[in-house]
């Protein structure tokens with residue numbers, strides 16, 4: 001099977017967010033970059049699929065030169081080769097343009113059976129790019145797959161479970177298809193030391209975004225970013241001897257909390 | 269292009285209309301349809317759904333497009349994508365809105381791609397600029413930032429909206445019902461839903477609830493989650509959970525609140541035995557009042573809540589729930 005996995009690089013989950021001087025982007029100066037956490041699950045699923053059915057895993061990633069680090073991480077986990085769509089941060093880029101460009105490059109690669117990607121990227125958080133890529137490629141997708149029940153290349157189908165409100169849904173989809181991955185669908189492996197060594201020698205092709213046409217692709221523009229400031233009251237009831245409330249304090253703390261919620265916060 | 273503003277109804281598995289549909293209609297009427305000078309329209313997609321037109325009219329829909337087709341009986345991505353794309357191509361609305369539900373997230377970006385439209389997801393504010401471009405606010409960066417995005421010159425302008433972000437306000441109209449028949453061949457629907465399993469619940473839905481009581485890994489077992497349900501029921505609240513609790517099998521996945529799970533913004537969020545991870549807060553950090561009960565005074569949640577008790581949940585919760593019960597039976 002030819003298995004594709006689309007990954008992106010993002011700022012660390014714990015990163016403190018600061019708005020740039022221009023006011024419409026995030027200041028990424030000095031930030032730690034990581035593989036988008038949801039994409040780790042996608043890479044793991046791609047590698048498990050290869051282990052079961054044979055074939056190759058091709059990593060596709062778009063972004064500036066620094067994303068090579070994330071690509072190498074996917075290769076070290078067990079992917080075989082990679083395509084880096086180099087974009088040095090075009091100001092007119094939005095999710096729509098990104099989806100178009102990635103889909104265009106994937107179409108050129110061709111011959112794939114299945115595509116995995118994270119359900120969303122934790123910076124932009126729109127969750128639209130994966131679905132859009134499937135649509136551009138003219139293949140069906142299943143989003144937010146909690147479990148891949150079966151991939152059957154000879155019957156040309158995949159069966160996936162998807163969680164919905166109040167239950168779940170099982171969807172059977174023909175190959176090729178695209179699957180978007182939430183967390184917890186598997187346990188992403190760590191790259192082994194030999195894996196990391198081997199990754200350095202695996203083939204990585206680079207194409208530049210300026211080679212493709214970005215003109216008029218963007219659909220929306222970010223005009224401002226604000227960091228929400230919610231002041232919390234931090235009224236914490238603690239025990240007298242030791243942090244926890246104990247014995248008679250328990251009853252009293254419950255009473256006090258009820259009183260605060262009723263009289264101060266007025267929520268019960 | 270017409271000036272119409274569309275709200276696509278989000279239907280539950282049992283066929284009823286989800287509240288976010290009425291919220292979106294009300295907000296679109298207030299912020300967009302007037303300024304644009306266009307009709308506010310509802311869109312119903314499904315099988316045997318035309319009966320809901322009157323409900324959409326109650327919240328201000330002047331016109332309701334109905335795509336009624338046997339092949340759309342249960343939600344399926346491709347059927348919905350074809351139905352809405354064809355309808356858009358035929359009538360060319362200015363703005364199209366849907367709820368950011370599990371289904372909305374699944375087919376809305378596909379429709380946008382198919383008709384070449386811009387789309388934003390999970391808006392918490394919608395508005396129109398002076399030159400009649402859709403302008404939205406949403407959360408990004410694990411809910412640590414709120415970007416404002418403005419649409420460029422492409423049509424239609426599409427967005428999903430976060431449930432419980434707007435008030436549903438009645439504005440009764442008798443809508444004109446328009447048959448939006450589109451041709452769908454069964455061969456067009458390549459992915460098949462082969463099983464749907466749901467079990468009903470008497471509790472309010474997480475994304476619609478005014479109050480939420482959530483449990484974390486510290487609950488320790490499925491059995492112990494009864495403490496969460498008891499308190500939730502006492503408060504008329506929805507019951508939620510962290511991923512750690514869901515992963516451990518203490519409760520079903522649809523209770524998960526957070527970056528992956530549901531985004532909630534109730535008046536009262538009670539977090540029991542929850543440490544307060546960034547990912548959990550991404551889904552509930554904008555709640556009005558946050559209460560934490562946790563035995564670890566160093567738990568990060570104590571740095572970002574309004575009220576809290578440092579204590580063992582098995583000590584604190586029974587008397588707390590009992591006092592809530594007494595309060596409820598008084599009033």
Ligand SMILES: Cc1cc2nc3c(=O)[nH]c(=O)nc-3n(C[C@H](O)[C@H](O)[C@H](O)COP(=O)(O)OP(=O)(O)OC[C@H]3O[C@@H](n4cnc5c(N)ncnc54)[C@H](O)[C@@H]3O)c2cc1C
Pocket residue numbers: 037038183483484485486487509510511512513524525526527528529530540541542543544545546547548551561562563564567579580581582
């Ligand atoms: C990509 C990604 C997406 C994620 N998405 C989500 C998401 O959507 N939602 C989500 O919740 N998480 C998500 N997570 C997981 C998240 O990082 C945390 O692991 C998770 O939220 C922790 O859950 P918890 O607070 O229940 O568990 P823990 O962090 O283990 O905390 C348990 C808490 O219970 C307390 N406790 C234990 N026993 C008692 C007792 N008897 N009485 C009182 N207190 C007690 C402990 O002191 C502790 O603070 C995601 C992670 C990743 C990587």
